[in-house]
Amino acid sequence: MGHLEDGRRVENLPAEDHGLVAPLVVLDGVGVRIGSTQILRDVNLEINAGEVVGLFGSNGAGKTTALRLIATLIRPAEGSGTVLGADLTSPDRYDVRRRIGMIGHVPGIFPELTLAENLRYAARVAGVPTDRVETVLAAVGLAGAADRPAGASSHGMQRRAEFARELMIDRSLLLLDEPHSALDRDAVDLVEGLIERKAAEGGAVVVVSHDRDRINKIAHRTVELAGGTLS
Amino acid sequence: MLWITIPFGTIALLLVPLAIGTDAVLLREIGPGMYWVIVMLFGVLVSVGRSSMETLPQQDASALLGLDPAAGFVGRTVSSAILLMIFESVVGVVAVGLYDISIIGPLWLLATMLIVAIGLALLGTLTGAIVNSSSAGTALVPLLVAPLSVPLLLGATQTYDGLLGGYGIVSWVLLMVAVVLVVAIIGVVSSRPLQET
Amino acid sequence: MTVQTRSRRWPWVVMGLSLAVAFTLSMVSPADSVQGDLVRIMYVHVPAAWLAYTAFFVTFVGSLAYLLTKNLRWDRVAAASAEIGVYFTGLALALGMIWAKPTWGVWWTWDARLTLTFIMFFVYLGYLALRRTTDDPIARASRAAVLGVLGAIQIPIVHFSVVWWRTLHQPPSLIRPDGPAIQDPLMLTALIVGVVAFTIVYAALMVKRIELIHLEERRLAVERSIERPVAGEAVTVPQLGGAL
Secondary structure, three states, rough: OOOOOOEEEEOOOOHHHHHOOOEEEEEEEEEEEEEEEEEEEEEEEEEOOEEEEEEEEOOOOHHHHHHHHHOOOOOOOOOEEEOOOOOOOOOOOOHHHHEEEOOOOOOOOOOOHHHHHHHHHHHHOOOOOHHHHHHHHHHHHHHHHOOOOOHHHOHHHHHHHHHHHHHHOOOOOOEOOOOOOOOOOOOOOHHHHHHHHHHHHOOOOEOOOOHHHHHHHHHOOOEEEOEEEEE | OOHHHHHHHHHHHHHHHHHHOOOOOHHHHHHHHHHHHHHHHHHHHHHHHHHHOOHHHHHHHHHHOOOOOHHHHHHHHHHHHHHHHEEEEHHHHHHHHHOOOOOOHHHHHHHHHHHHHHHHHHHHHHHHHHHHOOOOHHHHHHHHHHHHHHHHHHHHHHHHHHHOOOOOOEEEEEEEEHHHHHHHHHHHHHHHHHHHH | OOOOOOOHHHHHHHHHHHHHHHHHHHHOOOOOOOOOOHHHHHHHHHHHHHHHHHHHHHHHHHHHHHHHHOOOHHHHHHHHHHHHHHHHHHHHHHHHHHHHHHHHHHOOOOOOOHHHHHHHHHHHHHHHHHHHHHHHHHHHHHHHHHHHHHHHHHHHHHHHHHHHHHHHOOOOOOOOOOOOOOHHHHHHHEEEEHHHHHHHHHHHHHHHHHHHHHHHHHHHHHHOOOOOHHHHHHHOOOOOOOOO
């Protein structure tokens, strides 16, 4: 997955060719339980390269769980699925995680490190040159706050730092959980910018949001999560 | 975490003579043993602190960077071991002072401290990964680590006794190294299965 | 809806018979020349201790087998054996202490085997505590299996360390923690029969306990197959109405 037979990378294909390749995400009758509580039931979803999918649902419907499932961080209790070609229950999923980016509700940032150190850590682990850190921090407007401890930075700043991380690392699939929240008026266009860029590159984006108007403008399609299942 | 565990361990060293008597001969005899017991019981809290400090979003972010679970295990163990060495050193100085413990064979003692630090760090990190996200959480870790740390405790105390009494200590050192190797192997091999769930 | 199953009766019958035979022999065998009737505690203590180690070994085998095959059947074996084992371990310790007090005047001797058994008791308890606090069955099986393997591999190391420690520090008195050597053939027979009987008891208890775990899992599976609302359906549209 990721390469066609002639060696071209999927992500580098022109948009009109995306339909020729296998879907990036396939979920077939997937159910998810946390402990003994059923969160998702009979979820069917297919996401193709270059698609932007909006995911709506009321509070507690299981949207974050659905995103973590697509991120291969949760095993399905029922059904089957593949993400970027890796079966959700097989060890292959470890190999594709590096190509999945997720910006969650709560920032996955280490508060003891500075914003720049967080990004350098991410770059090192992901195998990306660390000299990109300054560039992406400037791109999200955090150049002046790079050396501030992340724990002393606002939620919005931490959010921006996560966007910087996703700009820095090459991902085939981007999962965004309420990306507009906590971002101020200036930064909120970051979301659209990142999404459009990812889709143009041939990746796919899933956006969870309550802001239906904004999402309807940029999403190719939307799905609704209710009763534990998607429609 | 060290700002809490070091004073806590030091106070424990202070409480013992208050409870059992301050006779210098008695204290010199039980001092080394008391020191190692406190390292075992309180030291494990240091590695518990390390493991419990990672929130789920942080774990998710690391996982999606492609961080191999085994590498995460080794990294957490190394950082715990360093903190434990600091804990052992500071509390050790206090123990030498309060209990009038003689320093014999300093290089062997240092080696013992290092091996115990690594062993406890391994046990703490591995059991931390085992109880991860269960409802008892980190409270269960000391209970799981304590019985398994007995060979480290015996190895450390018998090494010191051997240095004092002039008898063989190599087998005790090798025993402690065996513990370290066994737990390290189990920890690395089980890091993926443990993260899977 | 209830799950009907024919519960096996034969384990209880077999257990009862073995225990009856063992009990009879232990009562019929002669009293010890030194300890008198106190020696009869041995006929329960020794088999219980033997089973404590056997059960622990079975938990280890079950844990390892689960990690290799991912078949939950092995997890059931490991869990059942640990539960039964913890009781036998506790029994062995308690009886050992009850026997020690009138014999030597102390409740506890720091005998290598006794100390090791006590340590094992805590490893068991930790294992069971871990199982109790993990809800998801797959997570519980994996984590318990890793702990089972870790505990079991550590036990020989703990054993060596404790034995070496005792060898270096022989107690000053002439207490032989092994107890008197059993020379009378009837006493020896009673002891061996006791060990066999308790092993049969262990096997019977394993059969019943695994049956119970299996039933519990079937009940859960039936419950899950009934369409229950997902967690998200508990959240409804807010209706302030006259609340403010």
